[in-house]
Amino acid sequence: MGGNTLKLAETSGAETGAKASPKPDRRRAPETAARILDAAESLFSQRGFYGVSLRDIATEAGVQVALTHYHFGSKDDLFRAVIDRRADEHADGMAQTLAQAVTLAGSRTDRRRAIIRAFITPIVDRSMRGGPGWKNYIRLMALVANLPQGEAFVSPFRQHFDDLIAAYVHALHALHPEMDEGDVHWCFFFFQAMTTHILVESGMLDRQSGGRFSSSDLDAMVDRLVDFVAAGFTGLGAGGD
Amino acid sequence: MGGNTLKLAETSGAETGAKASPKPDRRRAPETAARILDAAESLFSQRGFYGVSLRDIATEAGVQVALTHYHFGSKDDLFRAVIDRRADEHADGMAQTLAQAVTLAGSRTDRRRAIIRAFITPIVDRSMRGGPGWKNYIRLMALVANLPQGEAFVSPFRQHFDDLIAAYVHALHALHPEMDEGDVHWCFFFFQAMTTHILVESGMLDRQSGGRFSSSDLDAMVDRLVDFVAAGFTGLGAGGD
DNA sequence: GTCTATAATGGGATAGAC
DNA sequence: GTCTATCCCATTATAGAC
Structure with a gap:
């Protein structure tokens, strides 16, 4: 900048x-x-x-x-304007990525990973390759998502993205009808929690590992996160291929 | 300071x-x-x-x-005093719980779950059964953990708990020497990220599920979280029994 | 040793100059 | 339609009363 x-x-x-x-x-x-x-x-x-x-x-x-x-x-209005400026482009891009992911063929494990990846990839792409404004925007989204409920100024964020999340959850439940619906919600909630924490750049991993590992290398993070989440689903009843 | x-x-x-x-x-x-x-x-x-x-x-x-x-x-000093008041009791209690967990016998899967549980259980116990002050304290810890690095007032939190986290990571790596050390760090980092997000009570799950599921029922959450994290470890190379 | 009164600055918002 | 000068109040912090 x-x-x-x-x-x-x-x-x-x-x-x-x-x-x-x-x-x-x-x-x-x-x-x-x-x-x-x-x-x-x-x-x-x-x-x-x-x-x-x-x-x-x-x-x-x-x-x-x-x-x-x-x-x-x-x-308050300025804060809302900051969110609104990029919200539609971001949400639409994610919805498109999800739409492509659900059409992919393959084993259920592959398709589960594709949907998981379709959530984190567009976010990381915009943060790392969308330009400086996008990096800040993504971090702001993550920061806001990690705030307690009852904060008035976060309502614009919720308004923009809650429907989108429901689509991801629906896609995953459609892929894994053997799972309890609540467990699907929980799994995706866990996934979101990890994602937002990473994007807010708390520096926790860097500090606790004595600087040997860094969560700011988002591209290196994505593969680990997808592996972890995809495996986590099996812990709550997701069947294999 | x-x-x-x-x-x-x-x-x-x-x-x-x-x-x-x-x-x-x-x-x-x-x-x-x-x-x-x-x-x-x-x-x-x-x-x-x-x-x-x-x-x-x-x-x-x-x-x-x-x-x-x-x-x-x-x-700033008042904020530090708030954190200091309960930090030692909290950190010591967690260290004790971890020390007990690592002595347990059983399969590696069982012992992995025991260590994972030894992280989340003392936190949830204090939040739900330690009294109103503890509930607020735990939420404050979580809120602070979800802040970007560079915030000056969060340093007391880091000072108190970073060493404790290293002990959990070390215990898990000792149990799973076949895992890359970085992957152990990442898994535990993911675990912490989920934990802090849940404890901050963002209300995300409640909203996105239309109120059908709630992340504020911490006791119901613990089992799902342990299942998810324990399975997640296998995604990053943790072997079975 | 505890608390009250007051200072000095920074906060968000408005009326009006150009 | 854009921007400048100014307002009033909340904020943190201090000096001094008891």
Whole structure:
């Protein structure tokens, strides 16, 4: 996220100087809103909703504090705007990946692994290869998912993704009708719990292993996670091939 | 950050005679400190460090705001005091449970399950049967464990528990020398991730299942979690009996 | 040794300049 | 339609009363 891609606004309002171009400032408005969103996305994903002030966001974006109110309204509204900006693209992409996975042929074990992989892969792909904004966005989603219920500002997240999760659970139960429906829910819940914890980058594995192993290498993590979850299903009654 | 560890009872006025004040009805200092800790513990565990103000804590405790500073110093110091109050008892109890588990006889599968159970059981027991303060404390631990690295106020938590985790990992690797050490770390990391997510009570399972299943019934959860994790180990190379 | 009154700053939000 | 100057209140922390 280089900060030198454009000139920052002049901080002193006294001397604007006579410019050749008549209205150069008009072009800054759309970019201002995007920069506020980028800064909010980055900071919220690091310290959470309460840990970030609108001042922090404005400073990071290089704009006045009140511009956050002008463009997005209240702090709650800004948070919602951050989530909304990428939510549809993310949810649609995951739904497509799931739709492809359920059409695959193979043993039930293979198909189970394909559905599991169809959950974690699009998330990791966006985090690692979607650009800096996506990395922050994914971490924010994970952070929010790890919050206690009753936090008002997390409702936009729930709204966007709960239906999507139901589709994954349904696909897995259709593949394993011998499993109790509750157990399928539990298995996928466990899966989500691991996923969100990893994506929030707590650094727990790194610390506890004395730095020999790192959970920030997401590509190396995916294979282990899929192996672990696929095997975990058998512990709750998933049959073999 | 060099505050001494405070040993304060949980809303118990057992130490009223320490000062022998002529008007003990107005001098309720020991109880005041404990009530501040109780209030801080409860509120921090619900909304996190930044989501709670010293005003909130003082109001909940029924005392003046500045008393939090008098008894505990800064907000950071108060947070540390909340963690320190129960950390030793909790960590020692878990270490004892682990020590008992590793002495058990049986198949390797049984012994693996015993060690896994020796992690989750003392946590759930304290949360559900240790009293209201313990329930809040456990949730606070889980909340803190799910925070991104780089948050300064989480260091007391790490200090207390990282060594304990290493002991669990070591016990599991000793039981499964055929596993790669990194894979053991990863398996236990996955296990911790699930545990902390459940204990933070995100309500995700409840919502996504339309209320038909609930992750707040911890006793019902433990068996499923142990089954899932024990099976998960086999996915990363753990041998059978 | 405990607590009250008050300070000094940072918080989110608004009215109006351009 | 964009942005600046300003507001009022909540926040943490301290100084001093008892």
